[in-house]
Amino acid sequence: MGVRENLANKIKALTLFATHYFELTQLPEKMEGIANVHLDALEHGDTIAFMHSVQDGAASKSYGLAVAALAGVPKEVIKRARQKLRELENISPNAAATQVDGTQMSLLSVPEETSPAVEALENLDPDSLTPRQALEWIYRLKSLV
Template identity: 50%
Template sequence: KRKMLMITGPNMGGKSTYMRQTALITLLAHCGSFVPAQSARIGPIDQIFTRIGASDDLAGGRSTFMVEMTETANILNNATSTSLVLLDEIGRGTSTFDGLALAYACARHLVNRNASFTLFATHYFELTHLAQEFRQIANVHVEAAEHQERIVFLHSVREGPASQSYGLQVAALAGVPPAIIQVAKKRLIQLEQQSASANPQGDLFNPSPPAVAEEHPALALLREHNPDTLTPKAALDLIYSLKKKLD
């Protein structure tokens, strides 16, 4: 039984709109109103929780990330198995690995503990691997296509994870100067090559076994002797040998 949809796709592709319309349809249905659908089957929902958008709280002295985490904490502490939860790009307000780790942990908690009906939009493609670990999670993506180096939003939701984020194409669409886009493309290629040769972000969830350190020669020498059988002279010689190896 699906309990969480992991939604990927480009900015401007419609992820947030898809999530908001789901919440609005649910609210309208519980009010007894008609909903914009050919048919709808909606079970009882006790609460609707949202973590969408990015803004700080100057009056309260809270940064954008603090606001994000406060709202997320409220969801994790109060959502039930009949709640509808909307989470939009959790972890984007901090460093890549911190944000990815937090998003990963939140998604697991929502599935294991809260068991809420959840729409989880993210640009962390590593999170799509959670669908292989939990049968309650399914991947969907908002569709987009490239045409003559420009992005075309198809405004449809399809099964499976997105193939890429189209960040540079969206930046070009927003009017970022072409020279900057070209520099960004070159840097992106370099980063992808470095990521392929080093440890990718996905290793956070499938870490390689730690390297076994080679044993120090002094320890190896010590293991060869039984202290109960050593004479005082042999014990003294062993101490000098150990000191020599340590030096």
């Protein structure tokens, strides 16, 4: 018996929380005693705020990347995940939510392109800089980020 069936039928858990498992949203159609609810969310650009209001039904979209950003996942990981999501959406409109190919992107994978700031740092010899030059480099790097 799978975990979800065990939680619903044997343990009769009152709550199961998942952030973005599309497959779980289909359970109320297949099993008794299961209902989908979600928290209201307000989006503004790339930011999101979750409200303290529980609504019936599954969320209309996945907020997995927004939640990851709120949790402090590195920006390059979020950027790579967005790229992967776009690739999956190009395969099929539902692919991002339903495709399971047995592989998972590593959260620690190196992004495909190196940032200009990283390239500049790789070519920098900090021991050869005067204090003034070091300060100038800080400002230069800040502008590249």
